[in-house]
Structure formats: C-alpha cells, structure tokens
Amino acid sequence: MDAEVVTDPLPATPQDTGYTAEGVPTFEAVREKIETRYGTAIGSSELASETAEGRDVEERYEARQRAAHDRLEQIRASMRDESDQV
Numbered sequence: 856m857d858a859e860v861v862t863d864p865l866p867a868t869p870q871d872t873g874y875t876a877e878g879v880p881t882f883e884a885v886r887e888k889i890e891t892r893y894g895t896a897i898g899s900s901e902l903a904s905e906t907a908e909g910r911d912v913e914e915r916y917e918a919r920q921r922a923a924h925d926r927l928e929q930i931r932a933s934m935r936d937e938s939d940q941v
Contacts, residue, residue, distance in 0.1 A: 873884030
C-alpha cells in the first residue's frame with residue numbers, strides 16, 4: 856500500500872478579535888466601530904431626507920427656527936426700546 860504523506864498544516868494565525876488578551880479593545884477595533892456608526896448615521900439621515908415625511912420634518916424645523924429667530928429679534932427690539940426710554 857502506498858501511504859500519502861501528510862504534512863502538518865501551518866499553525867493558524869490568531870484571529871484579530873479586536874481585544875487584547877486582557878480584554879481591552881484595541882485602537883483599531885474602536886476606530887472601526889466609530890466609523891461604522893458614523894457611516895450608518897450619515898446614511899440614515901440621507902435616506903430620511905429623501906422621503907416625503909423627512910422633507911416635511913425638515914420644512915417644519917426650518918419654519919420653527921425662522922419663527923424663533925423672528926421672536927428673538929422682537930424681544931431684542933423691545934428691550935432696546937425700553938433701555939432708550941430710561
């Protein structure tokens with residue numbers, strides 16, 4: 856019988872789990888997690904702004920911001936008027 860010679864496979868390199876042996880996350884793992892979350896957040900906001908509801912929310916927000924700005928200007932103007940009279 857002919858026997859096949861089997862060589863031992865090379866030892867597997869340890870997989871990068873993103874943690875040190877002490878259980879501390881590596882810089883690369885933390886950076887990747889942050890980048891992934893940032894990309895997801897940007898993508899979600901882009902998708903939300905493409906829908907009718909998303910555009911409506913943006914328009915209402917902008918209208919509230921304009922109203923708040925106008926009201927603040929009214930308050931400032933009234934305070935100027937009061938200080939001129941004193």
